Amino acid sequence: MYVPRDRDPRCYGSILRRVREALAGTVFAAGLACSHPKQEPPIQSMTVEITGHDYKWIVRYPGEDGKLETPDDVFGRQDLHVPVGVETTVLLKSRDYVYTFALPDMNCREIAVPDLEFTLRFKPDAAGTYELVGDNMCGSTHPDLLGKLVVQTAPEFRAWLREKR
Amino acid sequence: MSLSIFAAVLSSCGGSKPTPPVPPPAPADQGSGLPVLGTAPDFALLDQDGRDFRSVDLLGKVWLADFVFTKCTGVCVQMTSTMGRVQDLMAAHEDWKDLQLVSFSVDPDADRPAELAAYAKKNEADGARWKFLTGTRSAIWRLSKEGMKLPVGDDAPGGAGTPIFHSQKFVLVDRDGRIRGYYDALTDPELDKVVKDIGLLMPEKPAEKVTPIGTVDVRWLKPRERLQLAEAAKMTAFHDFKFTDRLAESGITFREHVVDDAARDFKANHYDHGTGLAVADVDKDSRLDLFFVNQLGQSELWKNLGGGRFEDMTAASGIDQHGRTGVAAAFADIDNDGDPDLFMTTVRGGNLLFENDGLGHFTDIAAKAGVGYVGHSAGSVFFDYDRDGLLDLWVSNVGIYTTDKQGRGGYYIGVEDGFASHLKPERKDSSILYRNMGGNVFKDVTLECGVMDFSWNGDVTPVDVNDDGFLDLYVMSMQGPDEYYENVGGKKFVEKSREVFPATPFGTMSGKVFDFDGDGDLDLYVTDMHTDMAPGNGMPPDKEKEKIPEKEMFPKSFLNTSAPLVLGNALYRNDGNGHFEEVSGPMGAETYWPWGPSVGDLNADGYDDVFVTAGMSHPFRYGVNSLLLNQGGTKFADAEFILGVEPRSGGRTAMPWFDLDCGGADKGHKFAPKDYTGRAVVWAALSTRSSAIFDIDDDGDLDIVTGEWNAMPQVLVSDLSSKKTVHFLKVRLTGTKSNRSASPGPSPTATGSAHASPSRSAAGKSSRPTMASRDTCPRAPCRCTSGWAKRTTRTRSKSRGLPG
Numbered sequence: 001m002y003v004p005r006d007r008d009p010r011c012y013g014s015i016l017r018r019v020r021e022a023l024a025g026t027v028f029a030a031g032l033a034c035s036h037p038k039q040e041p042p043i044q045s046m047t048v049e050i051t052g053h054d055y056k057w058i059v060r061y062p063g064e065d066g067k068l069e070t071p072d073d074v075f076g077r078q079d080l081h082v083p084v085g086v087e088t089t090v091l092l093k094s095r096d097y098v099y100t101f102a103l104p105d106m107n108c109r110e111i112a113v114p115d116l117e118f119t120l121r122f123k124p125d126a127a128g129t130y131e132l133v134g135d136n137m138c139g140s141t142h143p144d145l146l147g148k149l150v151v152q153t154a155p156e157f158r159a160w161l162r163e164k165r
Numbered sequence: 166m167s168l169s170i171f172a173a174v175l176s177s178c179g180g181s182k183p184t185p186p187v188p189p190p191a192p193a194d195q196g197s198g199l200p201v202l203g204t205a206p207d208f209a210l211l212d213q214d215g216r217d218f219r220s221v222d223l224l225g226k227v228w229l230a231d232f233v234f235t236k237c238t239g240v241c242v243q244m245t246s247t248m249g250r251v252q253d254l255m256a257a258h259e260d261w262k263d264l265q266l267v268s269f270s271v272d273p274d275a276d277r278p279a280e281l282a283a284y285a286k287k288n289e290a291d292g293a294r295w296k297f298l299t300g301t302r303s304a305i306w307r308l309s310k311e312g313m314k315l316p317v318g319d320d321a322p323g324g325a326g327t328p329i330f331h332s333q334k335f336v337l338v339d340r341d342g343r344i345r346g347y348y349d350a351l352t353d354p355e356l357d358k359v360v361k362d363i364g365l366l367m368p369e370k371p372a373e374k375v376t377p378i379g380t381v382d383v384r385w386l387k388p389r390e391r392l393q394l395a396e397a398a399k400m401t402a403f404h405d406f407k408f409t410d411r412l413a414e415s416g417i418t419f420r421e422h423v424v425d426d427a428a429r430d431f432k433a434n435h436y437d438h439g440t441g442l443a444v445a446d447v448d449k450d451s452r453l454d455l456f457f458v459n460q461l462g463q464s465e466l467w468k469n470l471g472g473g474r475f476e477d478m479t480a481a482s483g484i485d486q487h488g489r490t491g492v493a494a495a496f497a498d499i500d501n502d503g504d505p506d507l508f509m510t511t512v513r514g515g516n517l518l519f520e521n522d523g524l525g526h527f528t529d530i531a532a533k534a535g536v537g538y539v540g541h542s543a544g545s546v547f548f549d550y551d552r553d554g555l556l557d558l559w560v561s562n563v564g565i566y567t568t569d570k571q572g573r574g575g576y577y578i579g580v581e582d583g584f585a586s587h588l589k590p591e592r593k594d595s596s597i598l599y600r601n602m603g604g605n606v607f608k609d610v611t612l613e614c615g616v617m618d619f620s621w622n623g624d625v626t627p628v629d630v631n632d633d634g635f636l637d638l639y640v641m642s643m644q645g646p647d648e649y650y651e652n653v654g655g656k657k658f659v660e661k662s663r664e665v666f667p668a669t670p671f672g673t674m675s676g677k678v679f680d681f682d683g684d685g686d687l688d689l690y691v692t693d694m695h696t697d698m699a700p701g702n703g704m705p706p707d708k709e710k711e712k713i714p715e716k717e718m719f720p721k722s723f724l725n726t727s728a729p730l731v732l733g734n735a736l737y738r739n740d741g742n743g744h745f746e747e748v749s750g751p752m753g754a755e756t757y758w759p760w761g762p763s764v765g766d767l768n769a770d771g772y773d774d775v776f777v778t779a780g781m782s783h784p785f786r787y788g789v790n791s792l793l794l795n796q797g798g799t800k801f802a803d804a805e806f807i808l809g810v811e812p813r814s815g816g817r818t819a820m821p822w823f824d825l826d827c828g829g830a831d832k833g834h835k836f837a838p839k840d841y842t843g844r845a846v847v848w849a850a851l852s853t854r855s856s857a858i859f860d861i862d863d864d865g866d867l868d869i870v871t872g873e874w875n876a877m878p879q880v881l882v883s884d885l886s887s888k889k890t891v892h893f894l895k896v897r898l899t900g901t902k903s904n905r906s907a908s909p910g911p912s913p914t915a916t917g918s919a920h921a922s923p924s925r926s927a928a929g930k931s932s933r934p935t936m937a938s939r940d941t942c943p944r945a946p947c948r949c950t951s952g953w954a955k956r957t958t959r960t961r962s963k964s965r966g967l968p969g
Contacts, residue, residue, distance in 0.1 A: 055316070098202075098314045098334060098347050111347050113202050114314050135332070135349075 043154050046082065047089040052099035052112040057134065057147060061161060074164050078147040083157040084127045092118040102133040103149050124151040197365040203344040205336075206312025207420050207877055209412040210269075210300040213281035217413055217814050218298055220342065224821065227366045228265040229359065230336045232309055232317065234272035235284040240333050243351050245288050247335070252295055254360060260367050266295040269308065271317050271331045273299040301416030303476055308418070313344070337362055340371035341821075341846060372824065373845040375836050381819035381848050383787050385706035386812060393806040402796045403768040404807050406888045408869065408881040410814035415861075415880040417475050422461040423875045424490065424576040429823045431783045431849075434579030435541070435566045436460065436490075436512075438623065438643075438674070439760070439854030442872040445496035445505035447482070448525035451895060453859050454478070457872060458491040458509065461574045468525070473862035473882055483527045489514025490576045493855075497547035497556050498906040499534075500605055503899070505906065508558065510542035513567060513577050516560065520605060535607050536599055541566055544624035544675070548636050549904045550614075551655035555601035556904045559638065561622045565592040584695075586621065587644035588725055593619040596640070598658075616658040620645050624761070628678045628687060630665060631743050639666075641673035643695055646728040666737065666745060668729035671719070672696045675761030679773045681752075682798035686739035690749075692759035692777055693734050703785045709757035710803075712750065734759060753801040756791040758852075765858035765867045767808075767883065769891045772798050776810075776869055780852025787818040787850035790871070810869070810881060813851065820876060822849040851876060865891040 049060040049068055059080055063072025068091075082088045092101055094112035102109040106122040124130075132147035152160060205220060212218040231248060233241035248266055255261045270276035276284075281297035290297070299305070309317045315332035337346035337359065345366060350356045376382075397404060421440060426432040440458035447454045452469035459465065466482045467475040489511040496505035500520070507519040507527060515537040519527035531537035541563045547556040564586050567577035586592045595617045599607035611617055620642035627636035635652040642648065647669035650658035662669075672695020681688050697703055700717040713732040724730070736754040737745035749755055760778045767774040772795035780788040789811045793801035805811040812818070825831040828842030836847050855872035862868065866885035871878050885891060898907055 094314075096314070097310070097316045098332070100334075100347075100349055111202075113347075116200075116202060135334075 040154075040158065043083050043086045043157075045087045045089070047091065048080065048082075049091040049093065050080065050101065050112070051092075052094040052101070052134075053096055055135075057101075057132075061164075063165065072165075074161055076164060078132075079150055080132055080147065081150045081152060081157060081160055082124060083154045084124055084151050086154070087121060087123045090120040090122075092120060100133070100135050103130065104133060105130040105149070124149075127151045127153055127156075197345070197362075197369045199337075199339075199345040199362055199365060201343050201345065202347065203314065205338045205342045205344055206308050208298075208300070208304065208308050208312070208418070209877060210298040210304065211278055211413050213278050213285050213292065213297040215278040217410065218296060219815065219817075221817065221820060222815065223265060223267070223338070224342060225340050225371055226263050226265045227340055227363065228267050228338045229363065230267040230269065230313070230338065231334075232269050232271050232305075232313075232315065232331045234270050234329060234331075235276050235280050236272060237329075240351065244333055244335075245284075247350050247356060248295065249288055249290070250356065251359065251363075252291060255294060258364070258367075261363065264294070264363060264367065266290075268295070268297045269305055270297065270299045271305060271309065271329055273302050273305050300413050301474060301476075304413075304416045304418045307477070335359060337366065339366055339369065341824075341844075370843075371846075373827075373838055373841060373843060375825070375838065375845050375847045376819070377783060377836055377847065377849075381787070381850060383818045386787070386789075386818070389706060389789070390806045390812065393803055396802070397804075397807045400794065400796065400802050400804070400807070402772070402794050402802065403770050403889065404794060404804055406768065406866075406883060406885040407809035408883050409809060410879050411473060411882045412814075412877060412880045415473055415475050416470075417455070417467055417878060417880060418477070419457045419459075419465045419467065420877045421457070421459055421873060421875055424461050424574065425572050426576075426579045427460075427782075428875065432579055432581065432583070434581075434583035435543075435563055435623075436576075436579055437781070437874075438543070439874045440464075440491055440872060441493035441544075441855040442857055442870065442878075443494040443496050443507070444857045444859055444870075445507075447496075447505055447507075447521060449504065449523060451897070452863070453861070454525070455857070455870060456484075456494055456496070456507065457878065458494050459486075460491055461576065464491050464494070464509065466525075469861065471863055473868075473880070475861075478525060482525055484519055485529070486511065486517060487514070488575055489517070490574075492543050493545065495545045495547060497558075498904065499547070499556055499601060501554065501905040503905060508536070508545050508547070510545055510560065512541055513539055515539045516542050516545075530605055534605050535609070536560070538562070538597060540594055543622075546625055546627060547904075548627040549601075550598070550627075550636055550652055551600065552635065552903070553601075553655075554903055555603055556906070557601045558597075558599040558607060559625050559627075560597045560599070561625055561640075562594040562596045563623050563643070564594050564619075564621050584644070584698075585723070588723070593621075595619050596622050596625070614657050615660075616650050618648055618650070620648055622648075624673075624675045626676050626678050626689070628689060630745075639676065639678075639689060639691075641676055641691060643672050643674055645671065645724075646726050646730065647673050647691065663728060665743070668731050668735075668747065670696060670731045670733065670735050671724060671726075672698070673735075674759065677762045677764045677775070679764045681736070681773060681775075681795060681801075682738065683772055684741070684798070686741045688739045689735075689737040689745065690754060690762055690764075690775065691735050691737075692756065692762055693731070694759055696730075696732055697758045703781075703788075704757055706757075706786075709788075710753070710755050712755060751800075753803070754793060756793075758785065758788040759791070760854050761856070763856045763858040763869070767792070767858070767867050767869075767885070768794065769866065769885060769889065770795075770797070772796075775801065776856055776858060778853040778856050778871060780850060780874070782852050782874055783822065783847075783849040785850070788852065790853050790856075813879070817851060819848050819850050821846045822875070823847050853879070860893070865893040 051058045057078055059076040061074040062068050063074055092112045094114045099112045108120050108122050110118045110120055128151055130149040132149045208220045210218055231244050233244050276299050285297050306317050309315045313336055317331040335348045335350045339345050346362050348355045348359045350359050424436050426434050427437045440460050443456045444453050454469050455467040457465050464486055465479045468478040470476055492510040494509040496507055499506045504521040504523040506521050509517040517529055518531040518534050518536050520530045521527055542560050543563050544561040546559050550557050566583040567579050570578045572578045598611045598614055598616050600610045602608050618640050621644040622640050623643050624641045626639050630637045635655050637652045638650040640648040648662045649665050651661050670693030672693045673691045674694045676691030678687050678689050696713050699713050699719050733755050734749045735747050736749035736752050738748045756777045758779045763776045764773050774795045775793040777791040779790050789805055792805040792808055792810045794804035796802050825834050825837050825845040827837040827845050852874045853871045854874050857870045858867050864886040866883040868883050869881040
């Protein structure tokens with residue numbers, strides 16, 4: 001286990017492993033994307049996968065089954081949406097180059113490396129929109145690597161996810 | 166057993182598709198706690214002093230790298246300033262004394278060594294501690310993108326419109342060439358992190374270096390060099406010129422990768438015979454391009470840009486081997502449309518035939534053409550056996566040397582006793598003769614032509630031994646006596662092996678047909694590798710020019726033949742009447758651990774010289790590549806040290822071969838040091854498998870490109886044209902009465918040509934004489950003949966090549 005980055009109350013460092021050693025499916029709190037809002041239980045935790053590819057972030061959210069890498073996964077680009085007060089795990093990957101992924105307000109900063117997977121955890125404690133920072137490259141403004149961390153209430157997050165589906 | 170039965174057997178066990186190579190698991194780190202993020206790529210570049218600088222030169226050092234360019238007015242200024250701050254810190258850290266700083270230029274066309282030297286001076290760089298490196302754009306961009314995984318390009322994403330965009334990350338690499346950190350070091354916190362991580366890495370010991378059985382002991386090399394240089398004064402042939410390895414300037418970044426049987430297990434199996442290369446002008450720009458065959462991973466086609474520079478055109482060419490295990494290749498114009506097509510052999514992946522559209526775009530037509538045999542193919546040669554104007558094809562099939570179990574990258578794991586396979590009839594396989602029927606369709610005529618050959622055959626050469634205008638076949642067996650088949654009027658072949666060649670080597674890997682003594686007859690030179698295995702650890706360095714002593718030869722039970730044997734290379738001198746006398750000893754043509762010869766008139770004196778690739782890697786010692794300089798047809802003199810072919814650039818003779826996790830996955834491995842539980846790196850000797858002689862830089866003299874075993878090529882550029890006047894001509898062949906490319910090339914039209922000569926492949930037979938370099942014809946008028954393979958330096962009385 002590799003936990004080299006400075007810890008922060010909101011960002012729990014990172015764990016590194018080979019992509020092919022990583023678990024294929026990650027189980028997280030049930031009911032995240034339940035189709036009946038009134039009966040929805042609170043979100044306990046969430047795992048998303050963020051992959052750098054061609055100077056863009058591709059974000060994969062679990063669908064109704066609560067698992068990643070299943071047919072009902074939901075995909076987004078550039079921005080990361082998470083529910084407030086929920087421990088969020090980011091599986092950080094890259095398909096081509098080494099990218100920096102940083103959430104300055106969460107004190108999260110890590111690199112995405114091809115063939116490797118870093119795991120980051122953070123727990124946003126206030127709704128709002130924050131910076132998501134990607135690479136700086138000489139000669140490029142790489143706008144697609146600049147994004148937003150959007151922290152929403154659980155109902156807002158569920159509604160956004162349903163809309164994305 | 167018939168060929169068809171064997172074909173069926175191989176098809177049934179070769180059904181599953183190879184999978185793409187996957188990286189081996191990263192061994193555990195050595196205690197710093199920093200993760201292993203990847204492996205720094207191999208590279209060969211030039212430093213600010215114009216010196217050859219390679220990744221291997223950084224082994225044993227911790228190094229910090231970045232990518233900048235001297236005209237950059239943006240972030241490079243800050244990056245170089247940051248690197249300067251690290252350099253300053255080196256003075257304050259006693260334990261950082263062997264830290265190396267490396268700045269790669271991403272504008273290498275503008276940043277030549279002189280510009281880099283000025284930039285280094287301006288930034289107060291210590292030349293020893295801080296290297297600024299340049300090469301070709303394609304080499305550095307591949308290094309950045311594929312090696313370091315850092316983007317670089319002309320068009321910045323997002324349309325920023327800047328000329329060159331590149332990463333501003335710094336990369337930290339450990340003493341074993343493993344990437345241990347990436348940093349955006351322009352901010353103080355990240356620079357602090359760099360400093361902290363350097364501090365963590367510096368005390369980390371490199372992996373234990375394991376050098377089994379003295380494989381890297383080259384103490385004999387220097388005395389050998391001195392001895393040869395002393396002999397130079399006696400040499401009658403012109404030798405006042407040099408070859409220099411200009412890999413960095415060439416831009417070629419191909420690196421052969423080999424299967425684990427060879428890369429980790431050192432199994433004595435036919436995989437360690439390596440791969441070939443082939444040469445042809447694929448895009449009609451009058452420059453010869455290079456095709457390197459890869460054993461594990463994609464083979465690569467490199468476009469000759471002129472001036473000794475090459476550019477990777479693999480992707481644009483459409484050549485895709487689909488993860489198959491490559492062996493050798495041959496270019497030939499199969500449809501007489503004026504462009505070279507490409508045939509490539511594989512191990513149980515199906516052979517490939519790529520048709521060229523004339524512009525260097527290739528389409529695989531193997532299935533339609535009927536040549537996609539699935540087996541253990543090796544060399545191949547195109548020749549027109551029936552003189553119908555279309556090139557026919559011989560494919561050498563070695564024999565079955567694999568199991569059905571697949572290893573990393575999808576290759577078929579080799580049998581444990583591959584070198585005894587000739588004793589096991591169930592493993593034999595026939596080579597194939599295909600007749601070109603026209604319309605890019607070939608027919609297997611092996612049986613009907615009576616040329617079923619079950620020898621352990623890796624290569625073959627056509628030669629018109631009886632001067633009847635039809636090409637006969639000399640079939641080289643790597644585990645048994647060679648065979649000879651006489652072509653009877655283009656209808657059938659009759660075996661006359663011992664009748665014409667009473668004694669041959671036992672372990673022939675390759676050979677060449679050429680007129681070494683200038684008497685107008687084509688002679689034959691074949692190189693015997695396996696016999697050099699007989700004396701246990703190989704021949705001692707001071708005995709290399711001698712044949713193996715009888716008492717040290719393999720036992721009769723292993724040889725399994727009653728045929729008389731030549732215990733080493735054979736040079737057959739043609740007396741002009743179809744009789745061949747073996748003269749390798751008196752002619753000085755014996756060499757150590759040879760794979761295959763390339764032939765060309767390297768000193769432009771009218772006599773063909775020979776370059777013989779050599780060496781094995783573990784468990785044998787380093788072996789020099791031989792350069793046999795022809796002394797006016799009377800003898801060959803060893804000249805590899807005199808002409809700069811040896812020692813290799815930087816004096817390199819060995820390289821890291823593979824890692825061992827001695828306390829974990831590789832616990833108990835035979836190379837793991839006793840009672841050692843850390844990481845170890847096993848080293849092995851460098852060695853060459855294939856070569857091509859041609860003029861890569863359009864200066865009229867002949868250069869040499871090699872195919873290295875598990876490594877990057879050598880690009881040995883000759884300076885002959887600056888030392889003497891060299892006249893040369895280029896010939897573009899037209900007409901289709903005989904095959905258009907006048908293949909094969911038993912000997913160049915004049916004194917030099919494009920010849921690829923893989924160890925055991927027929928790529929040497931693939932190229933054709935598009936260029937000839939020659940002296941000023943002092944003894945006789947130059948004349949070009951319409952026939953093939955007639956020497957034109959002097960008027961010859963006979964020719965035994967193809968009819969015109």
